[in-house]
Amino acid sequence: MSAAPRISVTVKVNGRHLPVAQTPAVQWPELLTTIEVADLCRVAPSTVGRWLHEGRLRGQRTLGGHWRIPADQIRALLEGER
Template structure:
């Protein structure tokens, strides 16, 4: 690797996006997030590409990967009695 760009594991990318590492692997497999395969078959993601997507500097891939999730504590709870039936 001549560029000096750090390679991130799916777990590291998942922490940045607040998603499960398996989700990151699926993004790599589907082409939504560019990845490199190691000789052992594991996916690695270039830090510069991941950060560019996080910052919105993506060009054509702007809608390819969703924005990071907010934490569950950011959502207001819904009481059982508040659910309306159709």
């Protein structure tokens, strides 16, 4: 039996190729869907869509055209109501 070929996955960081295990961790913001935001705010998903179009919430669209809203925005919105 021959050993399986060893695959080395690297990422280029600052001009150097580092193994994936040694790359610095990236902190991505937690993103919520419009349905998740609607559940948290106890409103309809269409209301969340309206808030996005009106500029009351900031979000970003995925390649498929769906909205993603940073969770920290929703936390701030909910904490401001209390």
